[in-house]
Amino acid sequence: GQKYESSRFHAVADNNRVLNVKISATNAISTALVQLLAAxxxxxxxxxxxxxAFLNGMTAGKFMSIFMAMAGILPPLKRMTNVQSLLQRGIAAAQDVFAVLDEPCEPDSSTRPLDGLRQGIEFRDVTMRYAPGTPPALRAASFTCAAGKVTAVVGRSGSGKTTVAHLIPRFYEPESGSILVDGHALGEYQLASLRRQISWVGQDVVIFNGSVAxxxxxxxxxGTREEDIIAAARAANAWDFIAQMPRGLHSPIGQRGFMVSGGQRQRIAIARAILKNAPILILDEATSALDTESERLIQEALARLMQDRTTLVIAHRLSTVEHAHRIIVLDQGRVLEQGSHEELLTRADGAYALLHRMQFSAPRGD
Structure with missing residues (x-):
């Protein structure tokens, strides 16, 4: 793709050159024009x-006053020629800035606090689409995530699994239907209070430019005690590689964690979730694209993390959700099946059984 990307770069660079030449030419013409008019x-x-007619009443002092006044006006007139280009640049920049500032804030007018989770999370006929005119990501989806249990959501790519995970912390609002937490609509809870009860471990781990701690x-x-951070790292199977780093917990890991591997970033995210100790845990493809050893270590850490928590697991690999208390099978935003791993496998022609056969059927030998 080098030739293609090079041509794209040159096209953008040429367009930028043409625009800058126009600005420079306009400034040059306006400067020359103002100087010509002043002269x-x-x-x-x-x-x-x-x-x-003027010489009889004109003294040398008056003549020099007028002449010096005109000479004094010239520099401000020259500077005025740059005002237009500066204004246009400022207007263009202001449009981008105010487009962001004018975006509406997240709706957060409720005052009900959320302290723990006792009954669970319920989706009632939830329909969700990301933009008007696009196909719904969820279509009248209804299911329950019981408190203290593990609920898994599986399905093909594009079936709406991640949308389910995004709706619980209110990253998006459903188009219709309702999401209930402990019997109350999600929108009734104060946003900060709701998100304080949620730990998130996703496929794309957010790592900041700082130390491991x-x-x-x-x-x-x-400000958490270092002992508690170490305990969380040990529980996430992360302490082994952290202890080997030059400065241990205080070692920098770079922007987006480029100084550590993908599996190590995942374990840092799990340690963060363990330290937060929130009652609701969302795992969005937390073990995808990892090698076998990293996946085994992360699975062990997740098993500790999921104890006594209301857990929502989004997964492609069915091996990671076999022990879930309830499995939701999605396809094109619709709930096709619900039940435990054993119950869904008994339906030989069901969607879950088909996915299971596709992932676990071994090729026949000669």
Whole structure:
């Protein structure tokens, strides 16, 4: 793709060059025009002041006053030629800035606090689409995530699994239907209180440019005792590689964690979730694209993390959800099946059984 990307770069660079030449040409023309007008005005004043009709009442002092006044006006006039280009640049930049500032804030007018989870999370006929006119990501989906249990959501790519995970912390609002937490609509809870009860471990782990300790004890957890951070790292199977780093917990890991591997980033995220100790846990493809050893270590850490928590697991690999208390099978945003692993496998022609056969059927030998 080198030739293709090079041509794209040159096209953008040429367009940028043309626009800058236009700006420079406009500035040059306006500067020359203003100087020409100023010089013409000065010549006109000199010409008029030297006419016989004016000479009788014109003294040398008056003549020099007028001449110096005109000379003093020239520099401000020259500077005014740059005002237009500066204004246009400022207007263009302001449009981008105010487009962001004018975006509406997240709706958060409720005052009901959420302290723990006792009954669970229920989806009632939830329909969700990301933009008007696009196909729904969820279509009248109804299911329950019982408190203290593990609920898994499986299905093909594009079936709406991640959308389910995004709706619980209110990253998006459903188009219709309702999501209930402990019997109350999700929108009734104060946003900060709701998100304080949720730990999230996703496929794309968010790592900040700081030390390992700062990434584990992040946000409201900043200032946590080092002993507690180490305990969380041990529980996440992360302490082995952290202890080998030059400065241990205080070792920098770079922007987006480029100084550690993908599996190590995942374990740092799990340690963060363990340290937060929230009652609701969302795992969005937390073990995808990892090698066997990293997946085994992360699975062990997740098993500890999921104890006594209401857990929602989004997964492609069915091996990671076999022990879930309830499995939800999605297809094109619709709930096709619900039940435990054993119950769904008994339906030989069911969607879950088909997915299971596709993933676990071994090729026949000759």
């Amino acid at each position: 013409s005005a000065l010549a006109g004043i000199v010409f008029t002041a030297t006419r016989p 700062e990434n584990i004890a992040y946000g409201e957890m900043a």
